[in-house]
Amino acid sequence: MKRQHQILTIPNFMSLFRLCLIPLIVWLYHGKEMYGWAAAVLVISGITDVADGIVARHFHMVSDFGKAFDPVADKLTQFAMLLCLAIRFRWIFVPASLILIKEIVTAIMKAAVIRKTGMVEGADWHGKATTVLLYLTIFLHLVWYEIPKQWSVLLTGVCTVMMVLSFILYGRRNWKLLKD
DSSP, X not given: OOGGGOOSOHHHHXXXXXXXXXXXXXXXXXXXXXXXXHHHHHHHHHHHXXXXXHHHHHXXXXXXXXXXXXXXXXXXXXXXXXXXXXXXXXXXXXXXXXXXHHHHHHHXXXXXXXXXXXXXXXXOHHHHHHHHHHHHHHHHHHHOTTOOHHHHHHHHHHHHHHHHHHHHHHHHHHHHHHHO
């Protein structure tokens, strides 16, 4: 059996672990208002995200399932945290809404690409940059409880611009793959 078709791999279990952390982070943030602990669990999630990629490449455990599943864990974590923060910072509803639209449209296009070409594309630089900016923004809002509005709006704006750029670039890539 080729590794690219395996589902039960260590990196995929790490992605599953990240999914399981989402309710804990939300509970710590909203249920207990333990923002520092929510930030700490988010850091653990982020470390696990980086580690699963390293393990997958180093031990040749890159799989088509993992290429699809890993971003799902990332986006669900980001979306859940953006929703948590949007309750306090209304302007964060903009990137929360955008991530939802972006991921639905991108998933439909990716499914069409997979159906047409049989290829599962991985993340590009702009997707990784967006992820880093989102996690940085979320983390700063968690640990800096009294973040000044101008800083919050600036960070949110930078994330939103990067998300739009990434959405456009992924759309172009997927459209090109569908046309070829």
